[in-house]
Amino acid sequence: MVAKTQLPTAHRSGLPRVTVVLALLFCCLVFAGCADNSANMLNAAGPAAEKINTLWWFMFAVGGVVYLVVMGYMLLALFRRRSDSEQAETPREGTSIVVWGGAIIPGIILAITFGATVFTMGALNQPETANDLVIEVTGNQWWWDVRYPGFGFRTANEIHIPVGQPVAIKLHSEDVIHSFWVPKLHGKLDMLPGQVTEFWLEADEEGVYLGECAEFCGIQHAKMQFLVIAMEPEAFELWVADQQQPARQPRDTMAQEGQRIFLDSTCINCHRIEGTDATGELGPDLTHLASRRTLAAGTVPNNRGNLGGWIVAPDGIKPGSLMPPTPLTGAELQALLTYLETLE
Numbered sequence: 001m002v003a004k005t006q007l008p009t010a011h012r013s014g015l016p017r018v019t020v021v022l023a024l025l026f027c028c029l030v031f032a033g034c035a036d037n038s039a040n041m042l043n044a045a046g047p048a049a050e051k052i053n054t055l056w057w058f059m060f061a062v063g064g065v066v067y068l069v070v071m072g073y074m075l076l077a078l079f080r081r082r083s084d085s086e087q088a089e090t091p092r093e094g095t096s097i098v099v100w101g102g103a104i105i106p107g108i109i110l111a112i113t114f115g116a117t118v119f120t121m122g123a124l125n126q127p128e129t130a131n132d133l134v135i136e137v138t139g140n141q142w143w144w145d146v147r148y149p150g151f152g153f154r155t156a157n158e159i160h161i162p163v164g165q166p167v168a169i170k171l172h173s174e175d176v177i178h179s180f181w182v183p184k185l186h187g188k189l190d191m192l193p194g195q196v197t198e199f200w201l202e203a204d205e206e207g208v209y210l211g212e213c214a215e216f217c218g219i220q221h222a223k224m225q226f227l228v229i230a231m232e233p234e235a236f237e238l239w240v241a242d243q244q245q246p247a248r249q250p251r252d253t254m255a256q257e258g259q260r261i262f263l264d265s266t267c268i269n270c271h272r273i274e275g276t277d278a279t280g281e282l283g284p285d286l287t288h289l290a291s292r293r294t295l296a297a298g299t300v301p302n303n304r305g306n307l308g309g310w311i312v313a314p315d316g317i318k319p320g321s322l323m324p325p326t327p328l329t330g331a332e333l334q335a336l337l338t339y340l341e342t343l344e
């Protein structure tokens, strides 16, 4: 009985229920952006991102106070009734509000936030400790070429770094302007054709951090992602030693057949597999393809099914991809996949 007589608050207050539902849906939509934590810049995991985070919260606080003050004045203007004698007064009071509220105070606030921004940018210029490790990352439509010149190998769409050490990153683009962004580790930096831009990355903790292209660069801009994998220094050294090895030669007959198909196909025009005759440079290096977590620059998980789909119909996974489809019979594709899966 009691439950029946209690109407929902929204109904009692006269607010249409549809408004409440729409407001809740809107909130869900807004906060849905916070659900995936892998690229949440407010959840900093490195010294550079922490500095940016501090600046962001400072600006958020300043903006919040300004918003509340402005809204307060607006409500005052809406609801305060002036007496006839007040309305007849000279407009001097109004003028001083405009001068202070419209020019002097905003000028001071903008100067402070500008100063804080310049200070943060200065602090981000150089890491606090020196580093030897240099990684060269080249943006391409729509994937990332990753080179470790000091170690003499090349990979793609995955950047492994030792945890707790700043790593120098040299950025460059082969085609159009891209932008390199790992939200939990650092701010964005443009990748320009014909010019090298430099910054650094450092992760405080082991983990996998999502990176993405932050500059519209064509139809598959949204599917131009990469992973930064921060590892303990010993694990990083083992990973480097693995990557420095040429590809393993296939042992079983199906994989050997797959290798023959690969080397006879147009794949070798664009892809390199160290230790074989495939020396193409235009596409990702496949020497250790099977050790990577994703395909097509973070578009799909790296597994046999996705790899097969990617080889025969790249457009089905990434419309506009520059990789052409490779026509193969079912048996040929299975052999090729078996070979590619040996490239650990």
Ligand code: CUA
Pocket (backbone or CB within 6 Å): 139, 140, 142, 177, 178, 179, 213, 214, 215, 216, 217, 218, 220, 221, 222, 224
């Ligand atoms: Cu590359 Cu957007």
